[in-house]
Amino acid sequence: MILDAKIPAGPLAEKWSKHKFNLKLVNPANKRKYNVIVVGTGLAGASAAASLAELGYNVTAFCFQDSPRRAHSIAAQGGINAAKNYRNDGDSVYRLFYDTIKGGDYRAREGNVYRLAEVSVNIIDQCVAQGVPFAREYGGLLDNRSFGGAQVSRTFYARGQTGQQLLLGAYSALNRQIHEGKVKMYTRTEMLDVVVVDGKAQGIVTRNLVTGAIETHAGHAVLLATGGYGNVFYLSTNAMGCNVTAAWRAHKRGAFFANPCYTQIHPTCIPVTGDHQSKLTLMSESLRNDGRVWAPKTVELAQKLRKGELKVTDLKEEDRDYFLERKYPSFGNLVPRDVASRNAKEVVDEGKGVGASGVAVYLDFAESIARLGEDTVRAKYGNLFDMYYQITDEDPYKVPMRIYPAVHYTMGGLWVDYNLMTTLPGLYCLGEANFSDHGANRLGASALMQGLADGYFVVPYTVGDYLATIGPKPIDTTHPAFAQTKKDVEDRIQQLIALKGTKTVDEYHRELGHIMWEYCGMARSAEGLNKAKGLIAQLKVDFWKNAIVLGENEEFNSSLEKAGRVADFIELGALMIEDALNRTESCGGHFRVESQTEEGEALRDDEHFAYVAAWEYTGEDKPEVLNKEPLVFENVKLTQRSYK
Amino acid sequence: MNLTLKVWRQKNASTKGAFVTYKADGISADMSFLEMLDVVNEGLIHKGEDPIHFDHDCREGICGMCSLYINGQPHGPKRAITTCQLHMRTFHDGQTITIEPWRAGPFPVIKDLAVDRSAFDRIQRAGGYISVNTGGVPDANEIAISKVLADEAFNSATCIGCGACVAACKNASAMLFVSAKISQFALLPQGQPERYNRAMAMVEQMDKEGFGSCTNTGACEAECPKEISLTNIGRMNRDYFTAKFLKEEEEHKS
Ligand SMILES: Cc1cc2nc3c(=O)[nH]c(=O)nc-3n(C[C@H](O)[C@H](O)[C@H](O)COP(=O)(O)OP(=O)(O)OC[C@H]3O[C@@H](n4cnc5c(N)ncnc54)[C@H](O)[C@@H]3O)c2cc1C
Ligand code: SF4
Ligand code: FES
Numbered sequence: 001m002i003l004d005a006k007i008p009a010g011p012l013a014e015k016w017s018k019h020k021f022n023l024k025l026v027n028p029a030n031k032r033k034y035n036v037i038v039v040g041t042g043l044a045g046a047s048a049a050a051s052l053a054e055l056g057y058n059v060t061a062f063c064f065q066d067s068p069r070r071a072h073s074i075a076a077q078g079g080i081n082a083a084k085n086y087r088n089d090g091d092s093v094y095r096l097f098y099d100t101i102k103g104g105d106y107r108a109r110e111g112n113v114y115r116l117a118e119v120s121v122n123i124i125d126q127c128v129a130q131g132v133p134f135a136r137e138y139g140g141l142l143d144n145r146s147f148g149g150a151q152v153s154r155t156f157y158a159r160g161q162t163g164q165q166l167l168l169g170a171y172s173a174l175n176r177q178i179h180e181g182k183v184k185m186y187t188r189t190e191m192l193d194v195v196v197v198d199g200k201a202q203g204i205v206t207r208n209l210v211t212g213a214i215e216t217h218a219g220h221a222v223l224l225a226t227g228g229y230g231n232v233f234y235l236s237t238n239a240m241g242c243n244v245t246a247a248w249r250a251h252k253r254g255a256f257f258a259n260p261c262y263t264q265i266h267p268t269c270i271p272v273t274g275d276h277q278s279k280l281t282l283m284s285e286s287l288r289n290d291g292r293v294w295a296p297k298t299v300e301l302a303q304k305l306r307k308g309e310l311k312v313t314d315l316k317e318e319d320r321d322y323f324l325e326r327k328y329p330s331f332g333n334l335v336p337r338d339v340a341s342r343n344a345k346e347v348v349d350e351g352k353g354v355g356a357s358g359v360a361v362y363l364d365f366a367e368s369i370a371r372l373g374e375d376t377v378r379a380k381y382g383n384l385f386d387m388y389y390q391i392t393d394e395d396p397y398k399v400p401m402r403i404y405p406a407v408h409y410t411m412g413g414l415w416v417d418y419n420l421m422t423t424l425p426g427l428y429c430l431g432e433a434n435f436s437d438h439g440a441n442r443l444g445a446s447a448l449m450q451g452l453a454d455g456y457f458v459v460p461y462t463v464g465d466y467l468a469t470i471g472p473k474p475i476d477t478t479h480p481a482f483a484q485t486k487k488d489v490e491d492r493i494q495q496l497i498a499l500k501g502t503k504t505v506d507e508y509h510r511e512l513g514h515i516m517w518e519y520c521g522m523a524r525s526a527e528g529l530n531k532a533k534g535l536i537a538q539l540k541v542d543f544w545k546n547a548i549v550l551g552e553n554e555e556f557n558s559s560l561e562k563a564g565r566v567a568d569f570i571e572l573g574a575l576m577i578e579d580a581l582n583r584t585e586s587c588g589g590h591f592r593v594e595s596q597t598e599e600g601e602a603l604r605d606d607e608h609f610a611y612v613a614a615w616e617y618t619g620e621d622k623p624e625v626l627n628k629e630p631l632v633f634e635n636v637k638l639t640q641r642s643y644k
Numbered sequence: 645m646n647l648t649l650k651v652w653r654q655k656n657a658s659t660k661g662a663f664v665t666y667k668a669d670g671i672s673a674d675m676s677f678l679e680m681l682d683v684v685n686e687g688l689i690h691k692g693e694d695p696i697h698f699d700h701d702c703r704e705g706i707c708g709m710c711s712l713y714i715n716g717q718p719h720g721p722k723r724a725i726t727t728c729q730l731h732m733r734t735f736h737d738g739q740t741i742t743i744e745p746w747r748a749g750p751f752p753v754i755k756d757l758a759v760d761r762s763a764f765d766r767i768q769r770a771g772g773y774i775s776v777n778t779g780g781v782p783d784a785n786e787i788a789i790s791k792v793l794a795d796e797a798f799n800s801a802t803c804i805g806c807g808a809c810v811a812a813c814k815n816a817s818a819m820l821f822v823s824a825k826i827s828q829f830a831l832l833p834q835g836q837p838e839r840y841n842r843a844m845a846m847v848e849q850m851d852k853e854g855f856g857s858c859t860n861t862g863a864c865e866a867e868c869p870k871e872i873s874l875t876n877i878g879r880m881n882r883d884y885f886t887a888k889f890l891k892e893e894e895e896h897k898s
Contacts, residue, residue, distance in 0.1 A: 051778040066699065067765050069805055070707040086785060122779070129781035131774050131834045133798040140788030158798065164706055165801060172773035179769045187762065210754055239701040273674045278682055279703045387704070390729055391676075456778045504689045506682070548689055555656065556755040558697055559689065 003256075003614055003629040006417040007111035012635050013093075016115040019418070023461055024468035031056030033472035036463065037204055037219035038062070039191045039246055042071030043163075043170055043448060044431025045225030047455025050173035053182035055460060057467075060217055061174070062186045062206060064241060069171045072227050072239040073451065076163025077284040077384075079147055079155035080448040082120040087144055091152040093117045098636060099150060100446060103336060104411075104439020105588035105604060106638045107259070107612075109631060111418060116437050119457040120449050124156055126456055130169040134158050148285050148444025149334040149643075155445045160284060160383045166448055170455070190561070191246045192492075194222060194253045194427060195485045201253075201427035202475055203482060205489045209561060212554040214490055216482045218475045221426050221463055224250060225455065228410040228432035230263065232569045232576065233521070234513020236407035237269060237282040243565040244572050247414050247433050255422035256614040256627060258415035258435035260572065261580035264442055264589045265522050266408035267293075267340035270391055270401075271360040275510075280406040281391060283363070284384055285444045288333045290368040290377065291401070293340070294322045295361045299351040306358050312399055323347060331643040338441050338589045338602070339643060341405035345522045346600075348404070355402045364400035405522060409447060411438045411589065412579075415614040415629075419462035420454060423614075426470070428463060430454035435612070440588025493553050496563045501546030505562045508543050509569065515539070516573055520580050525593045529581045536574045543570060575615055575624060582626060585609040597640075606638050645671050645737035649684065651696055652744045654753050657760075661753065663742075666696075673733040677720065678703060678710065680732055697756035703728040705869065708804030711811070712757055713744040718808035718867045726806065726869045746807055748816035750854045761807050763853040764821065771845030772825050774834050787833055797831040800824045802870045809864035809872070815856030820864040822850050823880035824872045830883055840887035847884050 008019040026034070038049040038061040046068055049061045063071060083096040096117035101108060124142070128134065134156050135143040147155035158165035177183040188209045195203035195216065203218040229244035230236035251257045268283045296302045297319050304310040323343055325332040333340075344361045353359050369377050374397060378385070385396045392402070414422050414429040416436055422429050431451040438446065519532035543566070550559040585605035586595040595603045612629040647668040654661025668684050675683070678700050685695035701709040705726040712727045714720035720730045735741065743757065751759040801824075809820035826843050829835030835842070858877060865874050 047778075054777045065701060065707070065709060066761060067805065069765075070701055070709050072702070072707075074707045075702045075704060084784070124784045125781045126776075126778060128784040128787060129774065129776045129834060131797075131829050131832050133794055133801050133828070133832070134784075136789055136791050136794045138791050140790055140794075141785050159802075161706060161802065164804070165798075168801065172768070173776075173778070175765070175769040176773040176775060179771075187765075239707065240703060241701050274672060276672065276675050276679050276683055278676075278679050281704055387729075390725060391731070393731075393733060460778065504686055506686060548692075550689060550692065550694060556697060556758070559695060 001616065001627055003415070003627055004417065005109060005629055006419060007109060008418065012110060012114050015111050016118055020461055023465040026464050026468045028056060030472045032058060033474070034058065034467050035060060035219045035475070037217055037222045038225060039204060039223065040071070040225035040227060040431070040433070041068035041174060041185070042073035042225060042227055042431060043167055043451035044455045045223070046071070046167065046170035046174045047452050048223055048225060048430055048459050049183055050170065050177050051456050051460040052463065053177035055464070059177070059183040060186070060219065061183055062189050062191055064188065064190045064209060066187050068174060068185065068187070069167060071167060072242050073167045073448070074164045075239060076448055077160045077282065078286050079145065079157035079162045079445040080123070080166065081147070081154050081443070081445040082124045082156060082449065083117050083154060084121055084124060086142060087153045089152045091154050095152065096120060096154065100437065100443060101439070101636050102641065103443040104441050105602070105641060106439065106606070106610065106633065107587055107631065108437055108439030110633060110635055112437050115458070116450055116453050119453045122457055123449060123452045127166060127169050130172060132158065132165050132169040134165070145286065146289070149331060149336055150443070163448060166452065170452070191249070192489045192564070193249045193485050194424070195482050196253050196424065197479050197481045200425045200470070202479070203477060205486050207489070210556050212552070212557065214486055216477045216486050218477045218482070220467055220470060220475055221428060223428040223430060223459065223463070224414065224433055225430040226433045228413070229569070229572060230407045230410050232512065232573050233407040233516045234509050235272065235277060235280050235517070237266060237280050240279060243568070245565050245568045247429070248568040248572055250414060250422065250424065250427060252617050254424040255427055255429070256415040256616050257412070257575060258612050258614045259412040259440070259579065260576045260615065261520065261583060261590055262411035262440050262588065263407060264337060264409040264411060265341040265405045267337055267344055267405050268363060268403045269406035270388065271355055271357065271404040273357070281387065282406070282408065283388060283401065283403060285337070287363060287381060287384060288340070290372070290380070291333065291363040291365050292322055292367060293324050293333050293344070293361060293363055294320045295347045295352045295354065297321045302352045302354060302358070305354050306356065312354070312362065328643045335643045336441060337444070338591070342522055342591060344405055360402040360404045362400040363403045365396060366400070369397065409442055411435065411440060411442055415612065419465065420459055421462070421466065426466065428459060430459055440590055493560065493564070496549050496560060496567070497553060499544070499547045499549045499563070501548055503546050504548055505559065505566050508539065508547060509566045512536070512539060512566070512570055512573055516576070520576055523591050523593050524580050526581065529577050532577050533574070536570060536577060540570045540574070543567060578624065579613055579615065582613060583609055604640065645673070645732070645735070647671055647735065647738070648740040650740065650742045651757070653696070653756050656755055657752050671732055673731070675732045676703070676728060677714070677730040677732065678728050697758050699758045700728055705729040706804060708806040711746050711759065711806060711808070713746060713811060715742050718746065718811040719869050724869055724871050726804070746811035748810045750816060750818070751807060751810060761805070763855070764805050764807065764818070766853065767818070767822055767846050767849045768825060770849035771838070771842040774829060775838060789833060793831055797828050800827040800831065800872065800876055803872050804870055806869060808867050808869060810855065812863040812867035813856065814861065814863070815859060817858045817864070818850050818853070818855035819858040819877045819880070820868060820872055820874070822846055823876035826880045826883060827876045830879060840883060840890055843880060843883035844887040844891070847880070
């Protein structure tokens with residue numbers, strides 16, 4: 001199949017304005033005749049649902065938590081980027097565009113990324129108008145900070161809880177539309193399938209998580225804003241409920257899945273303590289602005305530290321290896337996430353890791369505390385230090401933090417064109433769930449920006465164009481495709497309920513996570529990936545024989561809920577391995593050990609891999625077909641990233 | 645360590661619940677409270693018994709989904725944290741821990757330890773917003789806001805909507821929550837145009853949901869994981885009475 005990304009022609013800076021002009025408009029009197037389904041009400045979904053309802057469309061929205069305010073977006077700490085150039089430090093739309101393309105290791109579309117940078121400025125205006133309490137300076141204007149290695153200060157933040165404040169803003173806009181009767185909100189409801197009528201997405205099948213009721217809903221268009229799939233690794237910084245089910249079900253109905261192997265491993269998370277661990281906690285990237293990353297110089301010293309024979313504070317300065325500062329003198333501790341993570345792994349693999357498990361490195365604030373004073377450090381990072389103390393029982397003002405990388409974000413997702421439409425007509429995908437703007441690696445503070453750009457400023461225009469094309473003919477659930485899809489969902493639930501084996505769903509999930517982390521984590525090789533392929537195939541067979549799923553459908557059944565999600569994760573895992581095997585180059589978060597420079601840095605292969613890998617589902621247990629969307633760079637020159 | 649748990653089990657909203665006792669053995673001090681429950685649940689599932697149902701999601705104290713009344717305290721014995729941030733090192737070997745759902749009329753139990761908090765959403769839908777549409781808003785820096793006010797609004801905005809304040813209150817009052825939401829907007833210039841209508845609408849919805857009144861005991865403030873202060877309630881009352889007064893003026897005129 002030829003993948004047409006529908007990127008408008010013309011100069012980069014004019015693409016979006018021209019495109020907006022060329023998009024068809026829906027007659028205002030007709031808008032109320034359309035129903036749009038929005039699945040997911042995190043930043044991307046809540047902003048889209050509210051904006052579409054404001055325009056006059058009827059919206060039906062869904063989330064699996066008990067309130068839209070609890071979507072995983074709530075957990076974002078650090079901030080949101082925007083090319084406001086309020087600091088007069090040389091930022092611009094073009095610079096944000098350039099940084100994002102480069103940061104993504106030249107694996108994203110120029111057109112999409114430029115648009116993202118362009119609308120970023122509107123997001124901040126919108127949020128402030130809604131009452132989002134961003135950090136301010138004494139003069140009363142907004143404060144900014146530099147984040148994740150950016151050379152300019154373009155990150156807006158709200159203490160350590162930017163995500164919660166932005167989501168509360170979008171949630172309030174959504175609430176207003178619910179109040180006005182333009183949005184019907186279903187909470188504790190999970191989408192389990194897409195209904196396709198005459199080749200177009202025209203509805204969904206859902207399960208009420210409390211009663212088990214399976215229902216169908218019809219709409220002229222369906223928007224998925226269901227978040228990322230980092231929990232395929234079992235342990236990640238994502239919330240417990242994050243899952244791939246909505247996107248995966250859509251994939252099986254015809255939406256291609258793009259670049260599934262692009263995952264972001266965040267360098268600064270609290271290390272794992274044991275098998276009971278259910279999730280990992282992120283320590284905001286902003287800590288690297290003042291913290292110094294190091295490990296003991298020798299394996300012997302590391303061993304002594306691990307056994308407690310030596311105290312970390314007693315380690316002499318010359319016995320410490322500030323490895324990021326040593327290897328990357330110009331960026332130091334502020335190298336991009338993938339580089340920082342890989343270096344921590346390298347140190348640990350060499351046996352120089354610290355902590356009881358030996359799987360951690362230090363993030364040290366002693367120098368900053370000496371330079372700035374403890375009060376200043378407390379004012380900047382107090383809540384993060386408290387959080388660390390709460391979890392580890394160690395005081396980071398006195399001893400360095402122990403950190404280790406953890407899965408954090410998924411750049412891959414459903415393939416979408418410039419209009420954010422998937423390969424299934426009428427089905428759109430927004431936010432972390434799509435693959436679009438971050439290439440092979442996402443810059444810090446850019447996910448919140450993308451979610452809100454998609455929801456507030458892109459999809460309200462592009463969906464209108466599609467709706468105007470198909471016309472306002474009423475759509476309801478009487479078409480036989482609804483009954484058939486509902487039956488498919490019910491059959492699958494019965495298959496799951498029938499599983500009365502010997503292993504819990506969590507045990508399968510943990511096993512899947514081990515396989516993915518070991519072979520498809522920070523470093524990947526053909527050998528390891530091939531091994532993982534076999535292991536996952538076995539795991540899938542075993543799951544459908546030996547898993548334990550308790551209870552029945554007609555009740556609040558967490559066991560059933562999880563089982564459905566883990567079954568989908570296992571299939572996604574297999575596709576991620578396939579994608580990672582295919583991409584024999586290293587790029588961004590995807591590091592193939594076979595493809596590195598002499599200095600051990602990621603080595604891209606632009607000649608063979610400057611494309612988006614979009615996978616097409618062809619049937620149960622059949623190999624997926626690879627479709628390639630070539631990436632064309634008209635404005636930036638592809639260079640090997642270097643942070644030396 | 646080895647613990648005894650007394651857990652409230654209730655199949656659904658329409659059946660009666662009861663305490664059931666479980667053993668939680670081999671619990672590590674590094675586990676979080678919810679991870680301890682995960683371990684107990686894994687054991688139950690292996691025995692073919694229905695796992696204990698509890699709400700949770702982010703597990704880092706920000707989504708407000710987790711709840712639990714632990715030994716008579718919402719979010720357990722430690723101050724200023726949520727249940728998901730509570731670690732087992734707070735407990736000692738051999739201890740008995742009683743775990744109940746939030747108990748409040750407007751928060752009916754759905755199953756075991758999970759309750760229905762949709763009343764909170766309905767209160768916010770009644771007026772917890774600033775009526776601006778997407779697009780057409782002024783540049784963010786056209787509105788200067790004094791840092792003191794912005795910081796105070798922020799303090800109110802940190803509420804995570806968990807409902808511990810209601811659970812802690814003998815009257816099941818939702819004043820702390822509602823006042824935090826009202827204050828955030830009332831303190832900011834963007835919130836002024838609708839300030840009094842908002843207070844009126846949200847308070848009326850709160851009363852409609854059946855939350856009790858405030859008798860200034862302060863239990864809510866003491867148990868709030870985000871340390872939302874009682875000052876907010878004062879601010880809300882002032883705005884609410886002003887709103888009523890304005891409305892009466894309006895009625896006199898007509
Ligand atoms: C700890 C942490 C910190 C972060 N910090 C930052 C930061 O500082 N800056 C930044 O830019 N980014 C940050 N990120 C990334 C960013 O938060 C996310 O990428 C972003 O919020 C995702 O938003 P979303 O709207 O796409 O999805 P989500 O917020 O995950 O929302 C998904 C929605 O879909 C619903 N849903 C999912 N599946 C279904 C289904 N089957 N049926 C019905 N509903 C469903 C959920 O209920 C939810 O409403 C952070 C991420 C983490 C984990
Ligand atoms: S005021 Fe405090 S206790 Fe009440 S809902 Fe908000 S955060 Fe929870
Ligand atoms: S699970 Fe999110 S606050 Fe506890």
